[in-house]
Amino acid sequence: MESKIYLIRHGEVDHNAPRSFLGWTDPPLNDNGIRQSLGLRKLLQDIPFTGIFASPLQRAMQTAVLVGGILSAAVRQVESFKEINLGAWEGLTVDEVRHRFPGEYEQRGRDMEFFRPENGESFADLAVRSYPALISLAKTFMGPLLVVAHAGVNRALLSRLQHRPLHRLLEIPQDYCGINILSYHSEVLQVEAVNLHEIT
Secondary structure (H helix, E strand, C coil): CEEEEEEECCCCEECCCCCCCCCCCCCCCHHHHHHHHHHHHHCCCCCCCCCEECCCCCHHHHHHHHCCCHHHHHHHCCCHCCCCCCCCCCCCCCHHHHHHCCCCHHHHHCCCCCCCCCCCCHHHHHHHHHHHHHHHEEEHCCHHHEEECHHHHHHHHHHHCCCCCHHHHHHCCCCCCCCEEEEEEEEEEEEEEEEEECCC
């Protein structure tokens, strides 16, 4: 079986100024995020998706509905594709984290793979829960498939697929509605493209 997976990041959401940590916090798309998703729908309209999957967080679900031009009931929610759980850091700015949890922000910078905020996840935890779900989709469903997830999830998945160290995952660009293309052939899932904004 040979197929493709179009793994995208959801559209834009509003952030507080200065930016705050956004993991399981669940804001909707903003107006620009809606426009981005509709633009992506036009870009991908000629691809006959056999299945559309998304994180259950509303920013991903909204994007999947808009890109797919379908009702939300037709989107298959995948719990394992939720963004990283930032626990006690959720909704806080960097300055607030530094004030409330002295030294932890710096500790995370030194150990991006394994550091966990209080009641949260590490990127290693995120990879452990999301990667098997992606492999299962590739093995179970004939593509092409559309998967809508999050920057952290996508970076963890791309890191695993490209055999990149997780502590360098923030080097992987993931713009709002950026497209990553994966190919599945002979039981192997490979990365063909990262963070595209056009399909040639």
